[in-house]
Amino acid sequence: MYKYILFDLDGTLLDTNQLIIDSFKHTYKLHIHREIEEKEIIQYFGEPLITTLRRYSPDKAEELYDTFIKYNESIHDNSVSLCCNIQAALEQLKEMGCIMAVVTSKRSRMAYRGLELFDILKYFSAVISVDDTTNHKPHPEPVLKALKKLGAQADEAIMIGDSVFDIQCAHNAGVKAIKVSWGVALGHQDEETPDYMVNDALEIVDIVRG
Incomplete structure (x- = not known):
């Protein structure tokens, strides 16, 4: 035992799958003006958020981080x-x-x-x-x-x-x-x-x- x-x-x-996917989609659309497929987003589930964001915007990762957090928190309780x-x-x-x-x-x-x-x-x-x-x-x-x-x-x-x-x-x-x-x-x-x-x-x- x-x-x-x-x-x-x-x-x-x-x-929290849909919560995380929606938060990434919102963040990427706002900052890098790209529609990222869910399969690509899911690929990095489990690693620290800032690490994932740096893959897409190394220079502005902190800005993306702030956007992600704000949106994620706003929809959290109804999406989990x-x-x-x-x-x-x-x-x-x-x-x-x-x-x-x-x-x-x-x-x-x-x-x-x-x-x-x-x-x-x-x-x-x-x-x-x-x-x-x-x-x-x-x-x-x-x-x-x-x-x-x-x-x-x-x-x-x-x-x-x-x-x-x-x-x-x-x-x-x-x-x-x-x-x-x-x-x-x-x-x-x-x-x-x-x-x-x-x-x-x-x-x-x-x-x-x-």
Whole structure:
């Protein structure tokens, strides 16, 4: 049994796919006057926002960042939902005595906002956001910081995420990883093989239980 469970946020706990896509489309249309296809946008899901924006406008990435954030926050609460069976899975993991954390490339304020919106913050003992680390996914620092906060060893923990960046981050920290199928992250998915694949959040409980 794994005692410590680390969850990615967007695309894993919360369905923020359309929120993120719409925010990128709005930003790119306004600043670089281009219509970017959804498939191209999805390719970079899971990496820090500023990293993605620099791919399209290295010189004006900060300006794009401000536009993205403002628009994203304005539509956030009406564009986000809880992923299927996540609430039930979290409740079962809690009853099993698991200690859980969120490890996300999202800013702290918006990570907490999403967790509080669906009343699932109560399940987590730590939230590691992009604001909390110098290096970001796929670098191991976010997972290592979560382990330190929880007082966990790598072999006692498992990471759950929807993108290759989540899987790489976990493996780079010496942690096993579960990839969920309900996220839409597509980019470079063949670059890292997860230890487990699940199609339903309740399958996570079975893996954790062992």
